[in-house]
Amino acid sequence: MQDYFHPQMTQQELLAMSSLALAHIGDAVFELxxxxxxxxxxxxTNGRLHQATIxxxxAPAQARFALRIQPLLTPEEAAVYRRGRNAHPHGIPKHATPGEYARATGLEALFGALYLSGQTARIEALFAAMMEEDHAI
Known part of the structure; x- marks a missing residue:
């Protein structure tokens, strides 16, 4: 039986996935x-939590976070980030520039790949580095 809370995909399996599929799962991981x-x-309150989450x-916040952690990435992680950043999504939200959306997609793809390969400790370390200077509520 597949353990969806603890996936252990191989590098080869991750390379077979589209960068937008990696970003799809990474978006959920990041939001969680x-x-x-x-x-x-x-x-x-729920309203305050929602506004802080948003x-x-x-994308603009994720793009800023991506720039913050880029120096911390391993060469393999940087390659996944670039792959996601260079993906061609179908639309860009009006609140983000194309550059911001590309960096955000790269960050999401990285988090998706790390999650699917079971590297949750690495996700936590990168997330902590992103959040060092941000105070939400």
């Missing part, structure tokens, strides 16, 4: 981390 962080830190998961 943000929501967890905000709740653990003592979010007050502020941190929108």
């Amino acid at each position: 981390l943000v929501r967890t962080k905000l709740c653990v830190e003592g979010g007050t 502020a941190l998961v929108q």
